[in-house]
Amino acid sequence: MHEVECFHKAKRSWAHCTRACAPLPRKQEKISLFSLLHLPWLLFLSFNLTLLPIPKTRITITITITITITASYPNSSQQSQPPDPDCDGVSGKQKMAKKRKASDIEAMPMEEKADHKKKKKKKKPPMPPEPEEDHLPNAVSNFRISDPLRAKLKDKGIQSLFPIQAITFDTVLDGSDLVGRARTGQGKTLAFVLPILESITNGPAKASRKTGYGRTPTVLVLLPTRELACQVHADFDFYGGAMGLSSCCLYGGAPYQAQEVKLKRGVDIVIGTPGRIKDHIERGNIDLSQLKFRVLDEADEMLRMGFVEDVELILGKVENVNKVQTLLFSATLPDWVKHIAAKFLKPDKKTADLVGNTKMKASTNVRHIILPCTGSARSQLIPDIIRCYSSGGRTIIFTETKESASQLAGMLPGARALHGDIQQAQREITLSGFRSGKFMTLVATNVAARGLDINDVQLIIQCEPPRDVEAYIHRSGRTGRAGNTGVAVMLYDPKRSNISKIERESGVKFEHISAPQPDDIAKAVGGKAAEMIVEVSDSVIPAFKAAAEDLLNSSGLSVVELLAKALAKAVGYTEIKQRSLLTSMENYVTLLLEIGRPIFTPSFAYGVLRRFLPEEKVEAVKGLSLTADGNGVVFDVPAEDLDTYLSGQENAANVSLEVLKALPRLQQREQQSRWGRFGDGGGRGNRFSGGRGGGGRNIRFLNDRFSNGGGRGRGNWGGKRW
Structure with missing residues (x-):
């Protein structure tokens, strides 16, 4: 009887303890000794035992067993939770953590409490949903682009193709020769990279493409400059790598041996400049017998740089032209480019012209500005132009000579020079630093005009008008690329300029401005300086407060006046000099x-x-x-x-x-060269007389030193000394 009673008491104690400490799991699971040894709470078991049979003697022994066990249910979604004494859904462990945090905050001084509240992160508003790709114009999903290429385009943030890419994609993929023309910065490179990669991996050229060690190239791309060749190679390497294709870049200034090793191993795509490609062909390093694509990019620039013979020699090395697809891309179409197209492209070639007969041939995303400036004032003026128009972005300055590029780069803080006398390895380091933002100003000769494809260049400065209109179009096209906007400023000497010719042939309507004046500079950089001062930590105030008070008391200036001086000093100005609107000369x-x-x-x-x-x-x-x-x-x-x-x-x-506060429109000096030193009436006049022959009172307000008029001898307005 006593044994039974003790057994039931022990059983009730165990059941009560387990109910009070933890809920039973929903799933009936066999609790092993290993599981019991991992429960995170304490169980107190009490047993009352009465020992018999000693007569008339009752010994009661109370045994307290303390077992510490932690329950662990691996691979189970129904994990047991710590006890919830208040039954409010929050575990005791979480409540203890909150109590400790609250006690810590309560112990803080008042100032630290305020700082603690400020540090609480505000909930960010939900981001607006991105437009679905299918609803975008020229969406990538609308074209025959394989999944690996789509993934690479997505990595670059490209959801839709530019017009020149969309128009030419199917044409190239279907095997037609093509002449493509678009303004600079409109994505001509991907217009041939994407369809070529699809064609040689999934399209018509797949069956005949050679693979394995020592394979001959399938694609040949010719470009005018080393920099542009490197950038096009980077695109082929990035996108072609996803398709299992290899490429190499051949250009002058780099060792032959490394290039020869790559060619002997075998590559699918060869990109390079005409001079180095020609050298490798003559050395027997390049076999064009299995070529499927040949591309001429920036064909008009090859003409300007004197690559006519080299290009024709390379294109002529292809024996079976019917098996080769030829693509020609250019921003302009001079006669030589048309000749190349007629000679080396098939008669049924296609044309994709996004420029056509429109007058505007330069980039429409660029603000075109001209500013009068003499050569001696350039170094003083250019820093202010950068401050006013770069918006803190990258700037490229073009000069006509290597010497002036080096000199100007030395005068501008943080600028670097890029021209032909610099070793190729250093040029690549310079371009890499410019792209990565290590420095924001690049001073270059025309060698870089076609070689830079950087989408976030904000400002282009041309130190003088180029010799031909095409050069202006390509230089100004280094900004406003890939849908971005930019500013192109061209400096000119009022005494010697061909502004009207550039306007007429490029379709650009220049915005005439004068040199930045003190008010312009203050508006441009004053806000940035103010932000710099506000961002300074408040911790510096006690250290400088006494000096500031002494300065305020001793200077005799108001707080606003002293702060204005501080802002000027912060951006590098210690005085403001007057500057000519006409020549930009200081003082x-x-x-x-x-x-x-x-x-x-x-x-x-x-x-x-x-x-x-x-x-x-x-x-x-x-x-x-x-x-x-x-x-x-x-x-x-x-x-x-x-x-x-x-x-x-x-x-x-x-x-x-x-x-003057603003410069009025001036007469063009070009008109003087057009009429020379002759009167309007024809024939040769003297300093104050009209020309011989001709006639009529045809007055032109020319900026020369000769009067106008007609008739024989003295003109109608000649001979009179005012």
Whole structure:
């Protein structure tokens, strides 16, 4: 009887303990000794045992057994949880952690509590859903692009193709020869990379493509510059690598041996410049017998750089032209490019022309600006142009000579030079640093105009107008690429320029501006300087507060005035110098002279100035030019003598002399070269007479030193000394 009672008591104690400590699992599982040894709570078991049979003696022994066990149910989604004494869904462990955190915060000083609240992360608003790819124009999913290529395009953030890519994709993939023309920066490279890769891996060229060690190339791509060759090779390597294709890049300045080793191992795609490709062909390193594609990219630039003979020799090495597909891409179509297309492309070739007969041949995503500047003022002006128009982005400056590129790069903080005299290895390091943002300004000769394909170049500066219109189109096209916008600033000497020719042939309507003035610079960089100051940690205030108070008390300036000086110093300005609107020279001021009637010649304007100014002041006048309306002249004077010029006009009747705030349109010097030193009426005139022959009172407001008119001998307006 006593044994039974003790047994039932022990059984009830065990059941009560297990119910109080943890809920039973939903799934009936056999709890092994290993599982019991992993329960995270304590069980207290009490047994009351009465020992018999000692008569008349009752000994009660209480045994307390403490077992520490942790339950672990591997591979089970129904894991047991720590006890929840309040039955509110929060475990005791979580509540203890919250209590500790609350006690820690309560123990903080008041200032630290405030900082702790600020550090709490705010919930970010949900991101707007991205547009579905199928709804995008020219979506990648609409084209015969295999999954590996789609994945690579997605890695680059490309969801849809550019117009030139979309128009030419099926044409190339279906096997037709092609002439493609588009403005710079519109994605011509991928227009041939994508369909070529698809064709040789999944299309018509797959069956006949050679594989294995020592295979001959299937694709040959010719480009005008080393830099552009490297960039096109990078695209073939990135996308072709996903298709199991290999490529190599051949250009001058690199060792032959490494290139020969790659060619002997076998490659699918060869990219390079005409000179080095020709050398390898003559050495027997390149076999074009199995060629399926040949591509001429930037064909017009090859003509300009003198690669005509090399290109024709390389293209002529292909014996069976009917088995080769030829693609020609160019931004412009000069006669030689048309000749190449007619000679080496099949008669049924296709044409994709996104420029056509439209007048605007330069990039439409670019703001085209011209600014008058003499050669001596460039180094002073260019830093301010960068401050005002680069928006903190990358800038490329083009010069005509290697020497000027090196000199200008040395004058600009953090700039690097890129030209033909620099070793190829260093050029690649320079370009890599420019792309990665290690420095933001690159000074280059025309060697880099076609070789840079960087989408986030914000500003292009051309130190002088190029010799031909195509060069301007390609230089300005280094910005505004891949749908981005940019600014192209061209400096020109007012005395020697061909601005109207570039406007006429490129379709560009230039925006005429003058050199950045102090107000322009302050607006451009003042905001950035203010942000820099605000971002300084408050911890520096106690260290500098005393010095700031002393400065405020001793300077005699207001807080705003001192802060203005601090902002100027933060961006590198210690003084503001006056700058000419006409020539951009520092310490010069631009004036406008009007006399109430037309001024036909500069000599007449000099005569007016001599009426009320000393001869030495007249000789100090620089850059005198006629306004486009013919009613005045503009010129520069030293800033220190400004009062002398302005006060002198009081001694002359009907003379107006004022300081310009903005430069008016001026007469083009090109007109002078068009008419030369002859009067409008034809024949040769003298300094103040009309030309011989011709006739009529045909007045042109030309910026030369000869009057206009017609008739024999003196013209209608000749001979009269104003």
